[in-house]
Amino acid sequence: MAAMVLSTQGAALFLPRDIDPNLCTRLSYAFAGKNNHQLRSLEWNDKILYQVFNSLKKMDSCSPLLTLSVPTPSSLPGNPASWSGDRGQFSHISCLFRNLKLKTLLAIGGWNFGTQKFIEIVVANHRQIVDSAVKFLHTYGFDSLDLDWEHPGSQGSPAVDEERLTALVQGFAKAFQQEASTGMERLLLSTAVPGRQGYVDTDYEADKITHLDFINLMAYDFHGSWERVSPLFKRGESNAATKFNVDAAVQLWLQKGTPANTLILGMSTCGRSFTLASLSDTGVEAPARPCVPGPFTEEGGTAYYEVCSWKREHRIGDQKVPYISQDNQWVGFDAVESFKAKVSYLKQKELGALVWALDLDDVVGSFRTGPIPLIQALWRELSLPVPSGSPEPGVLAPSHPFEPKRSPSLGKDSFCQGKSNGLYPTPQNLSSYYGCAGGQQFQQSCPPGMVFSASCECCTWK
Template sequence: MLTFINYAFGNIYQKNGGYECGIITKAEPGATNPDAPDAGSGGDGWADYQKGFSANESVNGKSDAWDFPQGDPRIGKAGPLKGNFNQLKQLKAKYPNLKVMISLGGWTWSRWFGKAATTDALRKQLVSSCINVYVKGNIPFDAGSNAGGDGIAADVFDGIDIDWEFPGGGGQPYNAVDPNDKQNFTLLLAEFRKQLDAIGAQNGKRYLLTVAIGSGGDKIASTVPGEYSKSLDWINVMSYDFHGGWEAAGPTDFQSNLYADPESPNVKAGGNGASYTVDAAVRNLLNAGVPASKIVVGIPLYGRGWTGVTPGPKGDGLYQKATKPAPGKYETGIEDYKILKGKAGTAYEHPVAKQSYKFDGTTFWSYDSAATIRTKVDYVKSLNLRGVFGWELDGDGPNAELLNVMGEVNK
């Protein structure tokens, strides 16, 4: 059912007087302390290409090799590809129509985009380094796992996805923000397109370039979509996380609704809050000059919630006060669909906002069910948009029940 997989995330580091893609293994300090001096500097090279998968774990049923065959001149200088990179490569061999993208940045690792995009020289340095690592496959040799080396990760990735969260600010407090982010975002993507086309001309392949963007009106206004989209194959609109447990006292509201509900306190308040719907994001991009064929709507495979919620006049907890984020398996305020679907409570489908929600008398969850996803798929098809994507794959229920509905976009 999958046409593309985005592998997330790759990080960017201060290096050689500028900023470059690289792969290291280091626990992320910003995950627990965003004020740490080295926040945003982590990496997981072990998972990426060093971990040896056993036969019963791997896609092709074979264990990752420890070394090259005897007599191979690379022995001692490089090691076979292992880890997730090798599994992705095997997956592509099994399903030849599948393409894999490397996503750079994300919520935690967007620290240096605002610096790396400031000058032509810095942009060229960053883009060249990312192509070197993820397209040419020149990954650091790790002697301990005997993995990596020049060219070892070639042919894993078919393109690059830039997930700068966010040009103009609004991401992690440690992120660099430049007054010219709006223009620099366009220039950075143009440089990626230029260098990807250049290496593609050398090896007879066209490499994809995409972005993931914030969907609020403020985020879209911080860039020039009509211009930067010219460099892209498509835009992944992160049309979720509209409301959640960070608004600890509520009111409860939807996190990924298709349309605005006039009864929502956030809509009634006016301002930017009313722009946080899927439809508003899509209309903003279309009005900014983005072709419909370059817009991909994001669907969360998780929910966001609050607890200490008062039932309210309708008894469903919607638009009511709360005391704190709801308990979650991995972190407060968030829960995978596969867990959420079995939680106690009454499930509802909002007729106006087109969002599912669940309330058990004290805990409220907003999420996408198969029914609301089907509504979004129909919406995408009605506007001839590019398609849909989900974040993230392992949040789905048994037998890929949500992904099955998402796949209807191609029917």
Template sequence: MKFLLLLSLIAYSLCLAEGVTLVCYFSSWATYRPDDGKFTVEDNDPSLCTHLVYAFAGLGSNNEIRVLDPYNDLCEDYGKCGFDRFTKLKEKNPNLKTTLGVGGWNEGSTKYSQMAASASARKTFIDSTLTLLKAHNFDGLDMDWEYPTQRGGNPEDYVNYITLMSELYQALHGEGMILTAAVSAGKATIDPAYNIPELSKSIDLLHLMTYDLHGSWETFAHHHSILYAHPEDTGDNLYLNQDFAVSYWLEKGAPPEKLVMGVPLYGRSFRLQNEEDTGIYAPATQPGGAGPYTREPGFMGYNEICDFQRTEDWTVVHDPAMNEPYAYYIPNNNFWVGYEDPDSVAIKAQYALDKGIAGCMVWSVETDDFHGKCHGAKFPLLTTLMEVLSGGIYTRPPTEPPPPTTTRDPSITTPAPGEHCTKLGPNADENDCTHYYLCDQDTQGWVEVEYTCPPDTLFNPEALICDWKDSVCALGGHCLNDCPQ
């Protein structure tokens, strides 16, 4: 009830915020999650966001934008029409902007670096992007290159990234579309990657990824989206908090009206080494176990966290030095997770208002409690963010029944297992986790396309994504063949 009281106080103390922005990322692959974790296009609530981003498209070897999951994204060959269903959400909220994200962590940096270095390659990318966006009624593009000059990029990306974004901005604005970008919150990446004053001239919104500041790649437990530095933080860890990242981008020249602060709807988890040491900086050298829906070690959606807390005797800690909770459950292999709850996201939305920035961004909608199991209402974190950003008096408009989903031609029956394909969507290679196969089917049987995971990642056969190598190796199984011995 604490967060309801907080919202009531805010409602009396604020006027309606002008130009509120709440950007929501939708992970399209969540449609492949099992049971109550399955999240489709129509599970999005278009009244809760000002911008919805469909994640992700990629970059092809020909420098054209590439549809990564044709069966899920397109209508051709009896596909599920994900793009068209997504942009159709604007019928429920005419003010909603629906954009297509390109890139993401799994896409890496090398090919974007190579494309941005060539005038002809940039033109190919931009022309193909405009064609795809217009074909599916998107309102613009979200560039999620992670990151210029990093992860296989080149120092020249510092200049070439600005050239690419300037040309994209002019081309998109010429068609009445917008350009946004997901950008790093880490000082060690910001400094070499971004000419912030120049980037700010060619962007509509900057989506600051103020999360994953800590995680199971470290040797201690820490909150991955802490608002302010913890009293025990020293050295470079003093930079790993949301307030530093927001303040640093503003100090370097980002216009406050274009900056949105990321808020995660998931937690980062660890396995404690000592059940007696459970606080921040407690020794922890392994990721926490995978959740039943997201199926990724070291990561757990809020829907998974709050559901476990309803049925198990977790210890929830509200450290007076922090605005965010963490929790641990010793019987589950000394499990520890730092996460956001309705109270903490309300504080962060208020921080965005007080800081004078455009608003907030979430990654990602399908890890909120979208079934409403834990608080008696759907999307408790997302709803709290919108209510606070709107001055505490936001009222959700009535919703209409979702449109019927597209089904496959009943005359096309599921073929027998092929050499690499047993089901639609991503399929693991049982002998090699450095790549995977995206499988579709037509009247002739299975159609497979092979994809290689970026450096330092392996295909996670449970989460069905390219994941950090240490997270995949922790699963054991056939992937151990690709793990350091």
């Protein structure tokens, strides 16, 4: 699953037309809002982009996507399409990839949504917001609703909101099930949850929100904008910080009864940035103050494409994550290798994977690693067989490991005999590749329109 936030402008503009939906099973559009207990769009062009976004699961050729009359703004961010001045016509002709099995989600909430609006929702009659959401999802072609309340029972929300959130989840689930009983496909329901135990213990009735199809674990930013990295494991701390890592967050939700097959591990394509107090001290706990905003994100959350060209990358070995510095700027982030480590972990735990967010990856491949290198790494690693044993602390081997289809085309694993574990181009077929693991051979295919590149071990555009 991957999410996208439509807010970036200029050279970093990323729109639904730029998505390859074959790299995901679900795509989330963030965010929607609400007004008077009615679900509503937030941005002036959201309703246009909803149509393009949901066309990713039903378009099968190059065609005019839409020509709609909309208000013509005085200035446009970037160059998303052609505009015809006074007529206010928006026209867009594009060749979209498509994935007919794709499910699309609409997320409501987020940090900027605030607490008060969710309080208004849970204290009112749920029927209004539930009926509004069902109608809204069907009108614009979404398959699922994602509730992103950060966080009930805190941030100015009373403790009773923990129970109110449970009731809201139950209200949505009941309505979705009732509609499905009429023969319609059931709408899906999910929520975003934190990884920090202080929030989980006081803000969520984890054993009662079992009506959710998925629980999206935000296993990043364990504190907030001051958090340095999103470590996979602890560093050996002997204080509360031992629980501020991916493994501890996953174990917490599993121990509270969350089924592994509904827990989705969130990974981020953005990092946290800081300004170092001294150029002579650039380590993990170096004194620092707020960062210089990124050139495109313009905030403390720095996109991967803003730092992937920097040179001074370091790895925190026991936590399986990197950090990087340039001049007096310090960024804790995830890179390809830390994504690989986290994917190996989640596969052994039999969890799902979520990326926040698509548009923060290096979407154009500016730095010779191929386009969307983090998403590609995630997709590629999920395609490989589950490693045997438990090489990392806290990792349990699954009872039913995922295993891609073995390729019979070259006889009994003849291609991978004598080769190191890894990915290799297939002879005479640029759009597929072999994964070799322990001498065994697994054939995989790139998404339509892409070819395998041995230089980056990734699928790239033709």
